[in-house]
Amino acid sequence: MKFIDSAKLLAQCVDLCAMKYPLETGGLFLGFRTNSHNLSISKIIGPGPDAIHRRYSFEPDHEWQNEQIAEYYRETKRRAIIVGDWHSHPNATYAAPSSHDKKMARKLIRHSDFRNPSPLISIFYGKETNWGCKSWVAKLTKCKIFGFRKIVFDEITIIE
Numbered sequence: 795m796k797f798i799d800s801a802k803l804l805a806q807c808v809d810l811c812a813m814k815y816p817l818e819t820g821g822l823f824l825g826f827r828t829n830s831h832n833l834s835i836s837k838i839i840g841p842g843p844d845a846i847h848r849r850y851s852f853e854p855d856h857e858w859q860n861e862q863i864a865e866y867y868r869e870t871k872r873r874a875i876i877v878g879d880w881h882s883h884p885n886a887t888y889a890a891p892s893s894h895d896k897k898m899a900r901k902l903i904r905h906s907d908f909r910n911p912s913p914l915i916s917i918f919y920g921k922e923t924n925w926g927c928k929s930w931v932a933k934l935t936k937c938k939i940f941g942f943r944k945i946v947f948d949e950i951t952i953i954e
Contacts, residue, residue, distance in 0.1 A: 820881025
């Protein structure tokens, strides 16, 4: 899966990470499915004015985010989807999906309003003026032995 037209918008995420450093922040990616293998990120939703930022976690302003999503959905004549989510890990030297990230990905996949069975999860890591980014596409796969569905992350590159 490829994510197109996204580098400029991802720079906005870096700016938001730097503004909240050394606290964690995050938000959502909105965009469009251009075909079965490509998604386009067209809008970044930040954490919101009433978000709570902590050293190792943050809670978005869900009411504000939902208003932003609804407005963009109307603007795009109901074609936009939630492509995925992003957040920061200040002072980290690498990024890997946590158990919380797995729960969020499962929520995005299962929620019918999101309309995206393979959400993008991006983690920005680093310091105030030096950020890296790792991204994954999450999907549910059926466990052959026990028959339950588990979450799998396939790493992808969206910033070159």
